[in-house]
Amino acid sequence: MNSLHEAFAQAAALVASGDPALVDIVLLSLRVSLSAVCIATLIGLPIGAAIGVGRFPGRRALIVVLNALMGLPPVVVGLLVYLLLSRAGPLGELGILFTPAAMVIAQSILILPIIAALARQAIEDAWTEYQEQLRSLGAGRLSAAFTLLRDTRFSLLTAVLAGFGRAAAEVGAVMIVGGNIDGVTRVMTTAIALETSKGDLPLALGLGVILISLVLILNAAAYLTKEAAQRRYG
């Protein structure tokens, strides 16, 4: 109890002090995770829509695989990206291992299945409802997919948020491909892991409080947006 209390006090003090090193860590966390969300959204939503309205052999197997990939272990993703980017690896010439770019790549891969699978479910449900009407109006599958992406935009926001939550919270992938280098690739989760192992529990907890608060604020904002939009558009 005592250390929790101390942690909150320290978190408040940390935020109040505006310590530039801390601000850098928080900003890098946001930059990496939000970049990964953007990339995974741009790729994942079209994939989800295509599987949602598509009819092709192996579709059901693909859905099962996609759903299973939602549970990808971050350390495994980190390891795979590490192997790809390491000097001997196929993409070693890029020289981006232990940079934020590598972390963005790893997190994008990690959350792509989450966004695609949740989008697939939302789009498919909507397709069941809209299918006859859209076909009657003369929409082909491709144009229907775009229409559904637009019409389910509020549900898709939830999918994107789930992806962000996962990216912001994971530690294994960014630790392996980023290396937790102070001032370069140290993000909140890797900093928490490091401080904990060093025994500085208040600082670790303080960082944890900041991390949870950020995720909470983003989710609250998205929820309110979604609610207002649903009241407006039905």
Added chain:
Amino acid sequence: MRAPSSILPLALVEVTFAAGGRTIVDAITCEIGPSARTVIVGPNGAGKSVLMRLCHGLLAPTTGRIEWRGAGASAVGRRQAMVFQRPVMLRRSAQANIEYALALHGVPRRDRWALARDALGRVGLGHLAERPARVLSGGEQQRLAIARAWALRPEVLFLDEPTASLDPTATREIEAAIDAIHASGTKIVMTTHNLGQARRLADEILFLHQGRLVERAPAIRFFTSPATAEAAAFIKGELPWT
């Protein structure tokens, strides 16, 4: 807008539709010609809605053929529209819902706004044009669905139980809109299980029973002297006071 040559008549040749081991539409052969308002009646489960979807092209017959035999039949997809029992509206304004349908039909962007406004005005929804379609009442949404279909200037308009879930006032408004569409020269084909509505709107009746076309007759004759026992029983059951 209207292309010169008609897509009608619509011919059904031994059309059968089966699903899940059940025959829903059973060897129906008939020809639907222009002008008259054709109303398909029958008890629940008679196959009315499935027949409508077969004609519209949403379902393919299990056996048999559906042919548009008019000279303009090559463009049949764009020359017919359908209004469903429960309209599906997109999450955008009433106006934008109609513009969306116009866009799918290849209407140039500059013409869409005016055509959509015109269609909304015809069903008395001009004042709700900018309202999100999904927050409109059930009756308003169905009028919007009719406006959306009308804006496409179809030669044939299918309506599947368009008033089944509406109150009497909304039903009257829908019937008035259907009358107006008919008056503008569009062929009406609709289903209803409401015989009062069939009486008010029909020129000719197709009576379906257990997936088969049991009787086809001009509306007046169907209601006064049905030729088959099934039709007589149906009319008696639905309109016991006559």
